[in-house]
Amino acid sequence: MYLEPEEPGVAERMRTAHSRARAALCLLPEQGTEAWGWRGRTLSRPVLAPDGPAWLRIACAPTGQADSTFWDGSIEAENAIPGSIPRPRLRYTHDWSDGLWKYRAELFDRLAARTAAESPTLLTAPDLPPTWWTALRAALDDLVTISTHRFSVSQQYLDRAMPRFLGAPIDTTAPSWSTAHGDFHWANICAPTLHVLDWEGWGLAPTGYDAAVLHSYSLLVPSVATRVRTELAHVLNSPAGQFAELAVITQLLHTTTRGDNLDLAEPLRNRATHLLGRAVPLPAAG
Structure with a gap:
């Protein structure tokens, strides 16, 4: 919220x-x-x-x-x-x-269940049983198989924004596209029983997008970020998943220029630096 x-x-x-x-x-x-x-x-x-x-x-x-x-x-x-x-x-x-x-x-x-956090960005580690992670993987695996003409993210946006926020040169072409919730953060998922809320922005996105969103919003709690990478390794460790992370990092860094998610700016740039193997510059004005 x-x-x-x-x-x-x-x-x-x-x-x-x-x-x-x-x-x-x-x-x-x-x-x-x-x-x-x-x-x-x-x-x-x-x-x-x-x-x-x-x-x-x-x-x-x-x-x-x-x-x-x-x-x-x-x-x-x-x-x-x-x-x-x-x-x-x-x-x-x-x-x-x-x-x-x-x-x-x-x-x-x-629903009787509560959201896993009160804000999109995780600030403290929630108590998540193994069954929750199993349900999460199953839900994301089912979601990517759904056919749709909707888009959560456009290739045109990635072409424009990724060089600005991650630096050039960078390949902005998504390896593959799959259906995603589109806003899969901690205030949109319930625990300890999984329910997924707020489907207004669902549609096609780079494969692995939802896992990448959850991971990026976990960066202020390193133990949970590590757990996300472990539980969703089959997605995040793939070339498509690593591209999805860069796409999500781009979008969240973009929001910082509007004054949102400022506490995530440095962790996001650090994560992008790790994925790219080079320093990520501060975004250009405009």
């Missing part, structure tokens, strides 16, 4: 939208922590639906600017992702606009 947005008016607007969706879907609010998305673009809370406990997520985008990949991701995941990959099921959606903003309410089954 992210912090409540600081931009004036955003939190109030999203809480109003959440209340409007509850009224439209005949839902009652329940006690529970608000779960904010990046810069207030989503707000989720527990609710009580006529058919039982549920979880209501509100997403927003400026009218006319919604990215269809992310906007329709949950609906398309519900139709395409097999039940062997544990996740909360989507019950209903409800769309509306206030003129300036477009909103989508998504009502999910509510």
Whole structure:
């Protein structure tokens, strides 16, 4: 989860939208922590639906600017992702606009399990039983076999961003592409029983992408980063997996230029230096 947005008016607007969706879907609010998305673009809370406990997520985008990949991701995941990959099921959606903003309410089954961490970046080591790692490997192995025309990452982005953030020369061509969750960090996976949340950005990415995301977000806890590399060695130790790591490192270093993930900047550059066998420069401005 992210912090409540600081931009004036955003939190109030999203809480109003959440209340409007509850009224439209005949839902009652329940006690529970608000779960904010990046810069207030989503707000989720527990609710009580006529058919039982549920979880209501509100997403927003400026009218006319919604990215269809992310906007329709949950609906398309519900139709395409097999039940062997544990996740909360989507019950209903409800769309509306206030003129300036477009909103989508998504009502999910509510899980008893908690996320493995409260933020994407891991700060302390979670207690993860061997069965959790087994379930994680099985879910990722099932996911890569799903056919889709969606993209989480584009080759065009890699061509543009990898030389900027990793330095040149560098081969930016992904060895292979597979279906990925796309945002497989510690606040999107539950423990000690595995469930995978927030499927809005799923699609094709360099093979090994999800394992690489999980590893990169573990770098502040070296023991867990080592465990990820061990448990997912069949992916991360392959040439495709090493490229996926560099792609993820590129994206996360890119976010640091917007003021996000600043605590990961040095560990990410150190990891890229290890993978490339050369120093990684600070990114050029622009």
